[in-house]
Amino acid sequence: xxxxxxxxxLAARVRRGDRAAAARALSIVTEERPGHEAxxxxxxxxxxxxxxxxxxxxxxxxxxxxxxxxxxxxRAAGETxxxxxxxxxxxxxGGAFLGDRMRFQAHSLDDGVFMRSLATRGMMGGLNATxxxxxxxxxxxxxxxxxxxxxxxGQDEVDxxxxxxxxxxxxxxxxxxxxxxxxxxxxxxxxxFAVNKADxxxxxxxxxxxxxxxxxxxxxxxxxxxRIAPVSALTGKGVAELAADIDAHRAHLASSxxxxxxxRRQLRRELSLVLSRRLYRDAMARVTDRHIDLLxxxxxxxxxxxxxxxxGRK
Amino acid sequence: xxxxxxxxxLAARVRRGDRAAAARALSIVTEERPGHEAxxxxxxxxxxxxxxxxxxxxxxxxxxxxxxxxxxxxRAAGETxxxxxxxxxxxxxGGAFLGDRMRFQAHSLDDGVFMRSLATRGMMGGLNATxxxxxxxxxxxxxxxxxxxxxxxGQDEVDxxxxxxxxxxxxxxxxxxxxxxxxxxxxxxxxxFAVNKADxxxxxxxxxxxxxxxxxxxxxxxxxxxRIAPVSALTGKGVAELAADIDAHRAHLASSxxxxxxxRRQLRRELSLVLSRRLYRDAMARVTDRHIDLLxxxxxxxxxxxxxxxxGRK
Numbered sequence: 001x002x003x004x005x006x007x008x009x010l011a012a013r014v015r016r017g018d019r020a021a022a023a024r025a026l027s028i029v030t031e032e033r034p035g036h037e038a039x040x041x042x043x044x045x046x047x048x049x050x051x052x053x054x055x056x057x058x059x060x061x062x063x064x065x066x067x068x069x070x071x072x073x074x075r076a077a078g079e080t081x082x083x084x085x086x087x088x089x090x091x092x093x094g095g096a097f098l099g100d101r102m103r104f105q106a107h108s109l110d111d112g113v114f115m116r117s118l119a120t121r122g123m124m125g126g127l128n129a130t131x132x133x134x135x136x137x138x139x140x141x142x143x144x145x146x147x148x149x150x151x152x153x154g155q156d157e158v159d160x161x162x163x164x165x166x167x168x169x170x171x172x173x174x175x176x177x178x179x180x181x182x183x184x185x186x187x188x189x190x191x192x193f194a195v196n197k198a199d200x201x202x203x204x205x206x207x208x209x210x211x212x213x214x215x216x217x218x219x220x221x222x223x224x225x226x227r228i229a230p231v232s233a234l235t236g237k238g239v240a241e242l243a244a245d246i247d248a249h250r251a252h253l254a255s256s257x258x259x260x261x262x263x264r265r266q267l268r269r270e271l272s273l274v275l276s277r278r279l280y281r282d283a284m285a286r287v288t289d290r291h292i293d294l295l296x297x298x299x300x301x302x303x304x305x306x307x308x309x310x311x312g313r314k
Numbered sequence: 315x316x317x318x319x320x321x322x323x324l325a326a327r328v329r330r331g332d333r334a335a336a337a338r339a340l341s342i343v344t345e346e347r348p349g350h351e352a353x354x355x356x357x358x359x360x361x362x363x364x365x366x367x368x369x370x371x372x373x374x375x376x377x378x379x380x381x382x383x384x385x386x387x388x389r390a391a392g393e394t395x396x397x398x399x400x401x402x403x404x405x406x407x408g409g410a411f412l413g414d415r416m417r418f419q420a421h422s423l424d425d426g427v428f429m430r431s432l433a434t435r436g437m438m439g440g441l442n443a444t445x446x447x448x449x450x451x452x453x454x455x456x457x458x459x460x461x462x463x464x465x466x467x468g469q470d471e472v473d474x475x476x477x478x479x480x481x482x483x484x485x486x487x488x489x490x491x492x493x494x495x496x497x498x499x500x501x502x503x504x505x506x507f508a509v510n511k512a513d514x515x516x517x518x519x520x521x522x523x524x525x526x527x528x529x530x531x532x533x534x535x536x537x538x539x540x541r542i543a544p545v546s547a548l549t550g551k552g553v554a555e556l557a558a559d560i561d562a563h564r565a566h567l568a569s570s571x572x573x574x575x576x577x578r579r580q581l582r583r584e585l586s587l588v589l590s591r592r593l594y595r596d597a598m599a600r601v602t603d604r605h606i607d608l609l610x611x612x613x614x615x616x617x618x619x620x621x622x623x624x625x626g627r628k
Contacts, residue, residue, distance in 0.1 A: 041617035044609075060374075129616070260610075267609040267616075272598055274616040275623060279593035282624075284586050295358075295581040296574075302443070302581075302588040303355035309589060310596075 002028075002035040011042040014140045019114060022141040029133035030118050040133035040274075047132075047270075048263055049139035050082070050146045051250050054160035056189075057170030062196040065233035066170055067149050068106055073243045074145055075112055082138035082146045083115040086131065086160075114138065129273035131163055132266070161189035162269040165262055166249045168242075170194045171210070173202035187213055190226055192245045198230035198238055224252050283309070316342075316349040325356040328454045333428060336455040343447035344432050354447035354588075361446075361584075362577055363453035364396070364460045365564050368474035370503075371484030376510040379547035380484055381463050382420055387557045388459055389426055396452030396460045397429040400445065400474075428452065443587035445477055446580070475503035476583040479576055480563045482506045482556075485524070487516035501527055504540055506559045512544035512552055538566050597623060 002010070013021035025043070029036045057063040064085075071081050107113040118134060131148065138146045150160050161167050169190035193214070195206050210228055227245045231238035253259035286309050294300040300308075316324070327335035339357070343350050371377040378399075385395050421427040432448060445462070452460045464474050475481050483504035507528070509520050524542055541559045545552035567573035600623055608614040614622075 037617045041615040044615035044617070045612045047609075047612075132616075264606050264610060267606050268601065271601060271605065271609065271616040271619060272594070274620045275597045275601075276590065276594045278620055278624060279597060280586070280590040283589035283593055287582060287585055287589075291585065292578050292581050295361075295585065296578060298359045298361075301355040301358035302446075302585040303351045303358070305585060306588045306592055310592060 002038070004038065007035060007038045007042050010039065011140065014043070014137060015046075015142075017142050019111065019141070022114065022137055023116070025137045026116055026134055029137060030130045032130065036130075036133070040129075040136070043133060043136035043140050046136045046140040047267070050135075050143055051166070052135060052146045052148065052164040053166045053168060053246055054164035055147060055149045055168045055170060056160055057194075057196075061170045061172045062233045063149065063170040066194060066196055066231060066239075067147060069231075069233050069236055069239045070147070070243060071107055071113055073239050075107075075110065077243065079144045080112040080142065081114070082141065082143035083113070083149065084131070084134055084138070084146070085115070085117045085149045114141070114143065129270065129277050132270040132273070135163070162265055164266075165253060165259065166191050166246055168192045168194055168246065170196055171206065172197045173200055173206040191224060191249045192242065193226060193228045194242055195228060195230045196233055199232040199234050203230055223256060224249065224258070316352070318352065321349060321352045321356050324353065325454065328357070328451060329360075329456075331456050333425065333455070336428065336451055337430070339451045340430055340448055343451060344444045346444065350444075350447070354443075354450070357447060357450035357454050360450045360454040361581070364449075364457055365480070366449060366460045366462065366478040367480045367482060367560055368478035369461060369463045369482045369484060370474055371508075371510075375484045375486045376547045377463065377484040380508060380510055380545060380553075381461060383545075383547050383550055383553045384461070384557060385421055385427055387553050389421075389424065391557065393458045394426040394456065395428070396455065396457035397427070397463065398445070398448055398452070398460070399429070399431045399463045428455070428457065443584065443591050446584040446587070449477070476579055478580075479567060479573065480505050480560055482508055482560065484508045484510055485520065486511045487514055487520040505538060505563045506556065507540060507542045508556055509542060509544045510547055513546040513548050517544055537570060538563060538572070 010021055010025055014025050025039060027033065029040050029043075055063055055067060067083065067085075071083065074081050107115065116134070118131065135146055135148065146164075148160055148164055167189050169187075169192070171193065172195065193210055195203055195210060197203060207228055207230055214226055214228070227248070229238060229242040229245050231242050233239075253262065291300075291305055291309075294305065295302065324335055324339055328339050339353060341347065343354050343357075369377055369381060381397065381399075385397065388395050421429065430448070432445065449460055449462065460478075462474055462478055481503050483501075483506070485507065486509065507524055509517055509524060511517060521542055521544055528540055528542070541562070543552055543556040543559050545556050547553075567576065605614075605619055605623075608619065609616065
């Protein structure tokens with residue numbers, strides 16, 4: 001268990017831009033090692049220091065390659081970039097995709113880029129409180145942009161909208177089921193829609209379909225009209241325009257007052273996740289074999305036993 | 315709010331095999347409508363009445379078509395089948411995939427089959443307590459098999475192992491990233507591995523790769539050696555053998571004593587999910603705008619405020 005002094009010193013090193021210290025802090029908070037709550041608490045005050053951008057989209061949309069292109073573009077524009085790739089890796093292996101590790105090497109010699117894969121961990125599923133702590137570490141370390149890339153379809157994609165300032169949804173022509181999944185889950189949350197594989201002739205149809213779908217929902221938070229950006233991660237075409245759309249959204253957030261309301265939503269979500277995580281641990285710690293015996297014998301139900309366990313707490 | 319008598323009557327109708335009553339009960343418990351806890355409590359006693367089978371696998375593996383084939387096979391063998399498709403649809407639309415609705419029609423005239431899409435809902439992500447309640451409703455309704463199909467990669471896939479008796483992982487040759495995702499998240503939880511698209515020549519290589527990967531983890535729960543079943547959802551080839559493997563696993567669970575330990579694990583998970591859901595609601599009800607003001611002004615952190623809110627409970 002690190003002492004309060006250790007926590008302060010590590011936080012100070014991260015705030016001086018020390019990448020090794022940031023890597024260590026990230027491991028502690030995301031793997032929930034001893035002291036993670038104190039450390040997360042220490043970095044919380046950096047909330048809001050960076051422009052946070054979430055990138056969602058199904059596997060096959062070419063999102064990972066697009067992130068690489070976007071990082072290159074942001075660096076050329078003088079930004080520093082932290083990237084958190086949230087992957088569906090299980091609690092069993094705890095590891096990241098081999099593919100992630102490989103692609104991260106593209107920027108491994110650039111000190112202005114920091115990339116890390118995070119497993120979405122454990123019992124509760126979806127994005128958990130540690131994603132916020134991880135973002136705050138990168139904010140403290142001084143990155144002007146923090147990208148949060150979700151891998152896979154599912155709850156993570158929708159969750160990310162409550163975690164970041166700007167949401168970019170990535171799709172690609174002819175994705176079949178994948179395109180449907182995007183529509184069902186993410187049409188409502190996208191601020192910018194990147195249509196990848198713009199090198200393919202089918203991209204025009206995909207852009208038209210997306211425009212149609214978006215027209216059903218023209219009023220977005222604070223009067224922002226979601227933008228559609230055809231891009232090619234393969235050739236790099238359109239990536240500069242995508243970066244400009246992302247920055248335009250950030251400027252709109254500031255000028256419309258929507259930034260404050262999004263950040264309050266982030267705070268509410270972070271608090272609720274921190275709370276629920278603690279509560280779940282509390283609840284699990286109170287469940288004994290005797291409770292399971294009662295359930296197995298059908299002498300109680302989870303609902304009535306839950307009530308009993310909660311009443312015992314008061 | 316339904317009365318205790320309403321709950322009893324609805325439960326009695328479901329137990330007589332009334333499909334319309336089952337549909338209504340499912341809506342109440344999965345959408346957490348008024349009375350859902352009383353109803354879920356009433357159906358809990360049916361836990362364990364059916365053989366529950368989880369099917370996981372990434373989009374593109376052809377899992378949905380395979381489930382349709384499997385249902386047809388199970389019906390031919392005299393079983394009745396309930397299917398719960400857990401889909402990544404957002405809290406925003408609350409709806410199911412169009413594709414799901416279409417494929418469900420294949421069995422819509424067969425009273426021995428009941429299919430329902432469930433959205434994984436709201437804040438907590440992943441599978442939540444309502445999946446257990448939904449299973450118990452179908453168990454009460456007398457289905458001999460209850461299939462739980464997860465859609466998408468991610469936490470749901472790993473979660474399903476703590477919800478069902480038998481886990482079937484579906485993959486397909488040449489899935490690229492998808493195949494990696496399966497290895498990272500689900501190699502440890504599969505009791506049976508269905509390799510779909512066995513009509514393609516590449517299937518042999520996929521089976522060989524899977525055998526290699528499984529050989530790293532030869533000792534499975536209770537001495538079961540995971541089986542590999544090449545299948546073709548397109549032609550139906552191998553589906554009978556897959557059904558036989560699933561039943562062989564169920565027989566193994568019973569003879570080895572592993573069934574009891576899996577069911578206790580299910581009970582523990584169900585209880586913890588019910589508990590944490592209630593605790594979360596309680597805690598969130600106590601979060602006010604003043605708390606968010608404190609966080610926005612950086613006068614507190616989620617970690618210390620969480621502690622204060624929980625202490626206030628005692």
